[in-house]
Amino acid sequence: MASAQMAGVGGRVRKRVVVIGGGFGGIHAALGLAKLPVDITLVDRRNHHVFQPLLYQVALAVLSPGDIAQPIRSIMRDHKNVGVLMDEAVGFNTAANEVHLKTGSVLEYDYLVVATGSTHSYFGRDDWAALAPGLKTLEDATEIRRRVLLAFELAERQMLETGSHPPLNFVIIGGGPTGVELAGAISDIARLYMTKDFRHIDTKSAQVLILEGSPNLLTAYPPDLRQKALEQLNALGVTVRTGAHVTEVQPGYVMVGQERIDSVVTLWAAGVQASPLGKLLGAETDKRGAVLVDQYLNPKGMENVFICGDLAHFEQDGKQVPGVAQPAMQMGDYVAKRIGGLLAGKPSPQGFRYFDKGDMATIGRAAAVAKIEWPFKAHWSGFMAWLVWLVVHIFFLIGFRNRFAVFRQWAWTYLTFNDGVRLITGSQVLPGWETPEHEAGDRPAQAMDLGSPKTN
């Protein structure tokens, strides 16, 4: 603990703040803290911040990974008191004010901000992860893109080879905002964007099915907007089944109780669980693993530790604040102010308060539902809600290198029904669809009839 002693003896003047996690919470905390006379270390396993609300557009080949991600170092470049460390926190000694990193090193802090968010929860069936990827990282997004595009390619190939192909059923498990967004986007791709690309299959024959375990889609939204969302999804040809508990996920199908539902691509948009760091802190956590925090976002008994974003279980007016971008950003801002107050020796008694401006979810290329809370209260759906969604997301992309590029790309794709970024990278087989080499070799060769494209 050489440097800790140095700090004590040599009289380190500047306090040290360690921020773990480069999502919305961590980035906002670090940017706020950067204005204070402190030395900040921002730790993340990845080198980039992802603008999560648009991740599904990468998954569905409208945007490129580079459009919605930015290196954390670039974001912090002009803040000389912020150091960025690409590493992973694996433990804490809160009594000694230490963070233990995967490499074996230790970071010492005066204040600690933990904002490591959440990941998918497969409800104890981690073997489903490979069969039904979720959407949290850029890698997840390109993997989903790969699978969806590959499903169409394989169907075309099977059509040529055998004259038929298994139905193009896409199954999305979970009917929250991510599930609804993925469903709408897959429907768009199949019905609007790819119809002219294939000669032998009809991409419009693709079926998108949302399986939601609870009685309702979009449970966080009011009933009128849920109903609108359902209508808009149906208009896109998306089938929604509520109260449908998935009991098994296998290559090529899922089971809902005794019923088998064929699926060429299964996507996971159901459970999330908090980062394990909450438990590693030794703090009290809820059943998702999120840390119960007080009005200052401190876990009980840890006054120099703050939790931001999805990892925080914060209740306001009797309701838990949702795990989305806005509360995370606001928590990050708050924590920076709070630490500023503590450093100045005059902390405000004011606790954190989530200022809810509303929620929205898109449904395909030109529809959405929006629960607007500020600057006025309204429930909007359809094209107007989609326009609001567009403006808000472009606004929030400010600071992102590619804001104009993203807008141009959107405009181009939406107006022309064109291209997108439909690249299949990585492996060329779907899980469970591999043809064993020996089988392919043993099978009698089949001639394909290439001369009869479908008429369309």
Added chain:
Amino acid sequence: MASAQMAGVGGRVRKRVVVIGGGFGGIHAALGLAKLPVDITLVDRRNHHVFQPLLYQVALAVLSPGDIAQPIRSIMRDHKNVGVLMDEAVGFNTAANEVHLKTGSVLEYDYLVVATGSTHSYFGRDDWAALAPGLKTLEDATEIRRRVLLAFELAERQMLETGSHPPLNFVIIGGGPTGVELAGAISDIARLYMTKDFRHIDTKSAQVLILEGSPNLLTAYPPDLRQKALEQLNALGVTVRTGAHVTEVQPGYVMVGQERIDSVVTLWAAGVQASPLGKLLGAETDKRGAVLVDQYLNPKGMENVFICGDLAHFEQDGKQVPGVAQPAMQMGDYVAKRIGGLLAGKPSPQGFRYFDKGDMATIGRAAAVAKIEWPFKAHWSGFMAWLVWLVVHIFFLIGFRNRFAVFRQWAWTYLTFNDGVRLITGSQVLPGWETPEHEAGDRPAQAMDLGSPKTN
């Protein structure tokens, strides 16, 4: 062989052409053939065409994969007589006019175009492939990007942890155009783009070394341009060693004879070998595996089989035509015309002739060497050569969705020294740099001193 019989009995009118490979040769052949009354099937293992000359800019985080790649289906969308099949040719029966695919299916053809290009050759040391990736595919490019960026991240971490880091030596094996382009680009990143991103390491301390086995850099270029290239590389701080035969590649170093050269990232830009399909055709091949072709680009004795691009060994005026984009495009165009002539029953006796407009290679952000052959002959180097390179490449990107985006991205990056697309995706460790879990756990924890950023 049902469909073959059908064709015979039912009187198939339209001839079938199978094109294998969606690179420059295959795409140009298919686009030319699309104007003829034939049914074309274009087969590629991947769903996208890559604009190879700019691949190194993806590897070095200036452009995104989507900027230089386009789905083959999109390119062929308006040509109703071109079907695209994502599959892999694994064999031929030229006597029966059959292509055998990996899935076990068979394509029958009247004319066959094989344009499957080349891949890296590690001279029998395929175990080097994982340690020194080459640059042929989008996956290669993002892998190189990952390794180069990660090397800087690891150095920063080591600096914090131990107060020092191994020298940031980047070793490029091979001094052809790709090696020179990679070297210049790494030097740019280290000296110009990333200097403000790190607090503890000096990215300008990075060393780039090209190891070339032959006596000269850029052997395809005339001596005066080789010399200019060497001077321009030296001005960027790139060291070039010619006559340096690499005898071993290991994590963290390479051997040149008995000499050990430390290397945080080793890249392969040395040998290429032709696609194995040349040999599978049963055609005569050269030592690289390229198919010896006559003036009509036919392998000996195969009048309905044509070879385009890198896979063709074509000699003109006593010299082999190089394996770059221009000859491949011209061969594709020629083959389409040739097949048109054969179909019309009046083939021209005119053989293929490569019209050499010149060659160029970039060296960093604003220098290049250009051997111009048309519309006038000249040897240019420096900024003017780079401008020519820029204009030519933007011109050739015509047809690519993102021509303007690419230009804007370039302009932005070149003018502002900003951002680029510096995303590390995939694994977060470099080969050979993994910290075994137990070691990390056993190692005594080390405190990092975070309070003393470098002064710059």
